[in-house]
Amino acid sequence: MEQTRLELVRGTLDILILKSLIWGPLHGYAVTSFIRRHSDDALLVEEGTLYPALWRLENKGLLAAEWGLSENNRKAKFYRLTADGRRQLRREVKIWEAYAAAVTKVLGATQPHLPEEMA
Amino acid sequence: MRPTPLWRRYDRLSGSDPAADVKDELGFHLESKVDDLVARGWRREDARKEARRQFGDILAVQRMGERIGEQMNRRRRLTDYWVDARQDLRFTLRTLRLDAGFTVVAILILALGIGANIAVFSVVNTILLRPLPFPSPQQLVRIVEKDAKSNESGKTYTADATQDFQQQNRTLQCVSGYFAFTGPNNFKLIGNGQPVPATGMLVAEGFFETLGVAPAAGRLFRHEEFIHHAQTTALLSYPYWKRQFKGDRSIIGQTVDLSDKVDLNNKSVVVVGVLPETFDFGAVFSPGAKVDLFVPYIMDDFRGDGNDLGLVGRLKPGISIAQAQNEADTLFPQFYFEHKHPEYGKGYTAQLTGLKQYVSGKLRRSLIVLWCAVGLILLIVCVNLSNLLLARAAARSKEFAMRSALGAGRSRILRQLLTESLVLAISGASLGLGLAWVVLAWLAHQSSLALPLLSMVRLDGAALAWTLAIAIAAAVLFGFAPALRMSSENLQESLKDGGHGASEGRRHDHLRSVLVISQISLACVLLVGAGLLLRSFLRVLDIDLGFEPSRAAAVSVDYDDGGNPARQAAIWQEVVTRASQIPGVEAAGISDNLPMSRNRGWGIAAKGQGPPKNEDFIPVFVYIVSPGYLKAMGMRLLAGRDVSWDDLVNNRDVVIINESVARKLWPGQNPIGRMAIAGGQSSEVIGVIADLRETSAEDEATTQMYLPATKQFGPEGSYLVVRSHMASASLATSVMRTLRDINPGQSAAEFKPIQGLVDHATSPRRFFAVLVGIFAGLGLLLASLGVFGVISYSVTRQTQEIGIKMALGASRSRVQLDVIARTLRLALIGIGIGVVASVAVARLIASLLFHTAPTDPLTFAAMVALLGGVALLAGYLPARRASKIDPMVALRTN
Secondary structure, eight states: OOOOOBOOOTTHHHHHHHHHTTTSOEEHHHHHHHHHHHTTTOBOOOHHHHHHHHHHHHHHTSEEEEEEEOTTSOEEEEEEEOHHHHHHHHHHHHHHHHHHHHHHHHHTOOSOOOOGGGO | OOOOOHHHHHHHHTOOOHHHHHHHHHHHHHHHHHHHHHHTTOOHHHHHHHHHHHHOOHHHHHHHHHHHHHHHHHHHHHHHHHHHHHHHHHHHHHHHHHTHHHHHHHHHHHHHHHHHHHHHHHHHIIIIISOOSSSSGGGEEEEEOTTOOSSGGGGOBOHHHHHHHHHHOSSEEEEEEEETTOOTTOEEEEOSSSOEEEOEEEEOTTHHHHHTOOOSEEOOOOGGGGSTTSOOEEEEOHHHHHHHHTTOGGGTTOEEEEEETTTOOEEEEEEEEEOOTTOOHHHHHSTTOOOOEEEEOOHHHHTTSOSOEEEEEEEOTTOOHHHHHHHHHHHGGGOBSOSSOGGGOBOOOOEEEEHHHHHHGGGHHHHHHHHHHHHHHHHHHHHHHHHHHHHHHHHHHHHHHHHHHTTOOHHHHHHHHHHHHHHHHHHHHHHHHHHHHHHHHHHTTOTTSOOTTGGGOOOOHHHHHHHHHHHHHHHHHHHHHHHHHHHTOOHHHHHSTTOOOSSTTHHHHHHHHHHHHHHHHHHHHHHHHHHHHHHHHHHHHHSOOSSOOTTEEEEEOOOOOTTOHHHHHHHHHHHHHHHHHSTTEEEEEEESOOTTTOOOEEEEEEOOSSOOOGGGOEEEEEEEEOTTHHHHHTOOEEEEOOOOHHHHHTTOOEEEEEHHHHHHHSTTSOOTTOEEEETTEEEEEEEEEOOOOOSOSSSOOOOEEEEEOOSSSOOSSOEEEEEESSOHHHHHHHHHHHHHHHOTTOOOOOEEEHHHHHHHHHHHHHHHHHHHHHHHHHHHHHHHHHHHHHHHHHHHHTHHHHHHHHHTTOOHHHHHHHHHHHHHHHHHHHHHHHHHHHHHHHHHTGGGOSSOOTTOHHHHHHHHHHHHHHHHHHHHHHHHHHHTOOHHHHHHOO
């Protein structure tokens, strides 16, 4: 299978983390798995950026953390969305969609119209 | 996610550890990865290596995690703290509302204590601590003669000496001065209606520039205005501009008509500017004096007049007072008194003192004593509050036992109690701030108080900071002992029902007794201190001033003699004669000067063979008088006679001297009929009067002479003094009517009781004595409240015990005596300690006392009796209640 490995655009990691937690609490490893799985292995999140991002979001109050037991019975730190986090996600999704649509439009442009004066 | 297991909860209870958390979290990640790789067929060792490789710099991530974790922890702790604090505050407000009586009393007591502290601090701050309101005030110096006598002539310099110093010094940026012999109301402003008296200060060139005062409007004087015959100009003080000209800016550049009392010429004077509101000449240079306007001091006018300039200078940057002093020590001895008359000699001295030090140095000790007294008050207040809180503690012990049984830790309860104290203290401080504001607003307008800088007193940032500091200190001080005591209550004991056993509260009682004893001791110290100061003040009032200020009053007289001495003598005679004829007037006379109001020094010497040398002269204070003045002032003529109208009309050269002059010039001889050189004229001594305290009641009597107003000695203004037993108000109307009769141009001058002059001179002492007295009264009241509270509480608590005693046959008077004996014991111990402390404190204030020993037995005895009596009274009320206990009722209840 041919793989397109994509570098994450700066600032998009936060929104992906928030999205991954929308159905319930996950630990850090599950967040990476979630992003990889749902991007069909196109997006690989490096651990060195993931954890600082999680902590930062927790510090901002967008995530809340609690210790629990993982599927294989290990002690793990679970993150869940706070009300603030949920709001933030909705806002960011809207911005991202508008941004992506605009970029797609530009990139999909065909033969440019000449300015009218020059015609 | 599965629910958190129990062990994990306990793990978190001991507080989180961010470092361990980060390690655990990352460890979990690595293990999960390894598991995944192994599931995909890797060997476990390789999988581990691969997982690490993929992770990258794990240590860096770990460090970042720790940092963020720490940050979050800190914030969480802070949030917890504020949540707790809010809770405490809500709870405190609720409990205080429930116990409104206690709350009101506590806040009132605190407001009194803290308010007094703020007010005194503001005064101390203004007079002692705050720099003078001039730019770079540390550069300003006052220059006076080294052996400065109370006589102002010893503090001033001639125009020539001043100019020499201005030209020759190298250490000062500028030197200037003011005419130190300006009397109040030396000008008249001639407007549309009656002329209004005004006080004008003559200032030398560069006076305002030296101080660094810029005009609020208009400009300062120019160089040419200090040269003779230029157009006369004037600067207005801000209050005068507001009062007299309604703050009208258009007055600048306009001409007003001023009449000078000295040469009585009407002058058109151009107002060139208004000085800023912050500049108060009197506050700095002459406490209590009000200066309305400033006019240039023209050196040439005063060259022959002797010492009359009070000097101020501004040091060059980087020059110390010591350096300038060194230079002055070499320069001043070379200065001639008068260039035109080198035969008058030379040789000045100069003492340079920082202006601030010069202005407030003398008050330093008084103010510090005042500060300490008010601090004692705060201590007594704190002890009182402690006592009240302890009484409450007894009633609330069950509440706290319950709370601690429900899991509140000791520190939590301590915090709750300190919150209560803090709320009380802050409320008290806010109220106190209001009180202080009122007191200060009143003080700032007391021009009768001769304290420097007083008009600049106000609540400022420093006072607010001080308020906050003492409020918190007080809260900790009075809240700590009760809080510690309460939080360490024995749980079991308190929770038991009916914990009002006989032994309960013994510890409370003991602590409260100690508090009451310390309160009595503190009050004792205050009372003795106040008693000594008060006694000193009474001694000052008792002093033989050499004249009788009561029943005498003075009014400034206006007349126009056209500069003709003969006409002036005739006018004086008419004024005095007609004033003496007013019904009720015992004596009347005119002088150009009043005691304790201003200063002027000439010289007198015994006339010998040759011309007198400079050192033959002794400086004397001089009055130019009419016949009758001595009698009107109530002065005692010891020998010889008063001046007569004949002396005035015939320009006879006669002089009356006081005892001190007689002693110095003709020791052991009769001075009557001898010749003296007085004011440059050889005059015959015709009378000797008893010494008179000239500048203040406390200074030693100075040397004085009295000259008739003749051709040689023109008076500088004139005051009619009348002695009468009539009320001052009705006298004023008839005297003013007579003066208007003689001269329709007589201005609406103030009718001043002579007593007022004396009061003004003694006002600083009165101010301190009265304030310390008020504080002592407050201390006494608080101490008696403390005694009352403790005894009253112990009677309530022992109702049952007393009931049993009475049932067993104790008589009512026996019960009453018991309670009074307990009070007496507390009072005696307190007074004992207080007396010992007072002896020590009295030594510290010895220099403030006047003709009073620091161990004055009468004061000590009186104060001890007062304190003991009040304490007994405070104990008697509960004792009476105890004796009225009905044994049947007492035994049945509870």
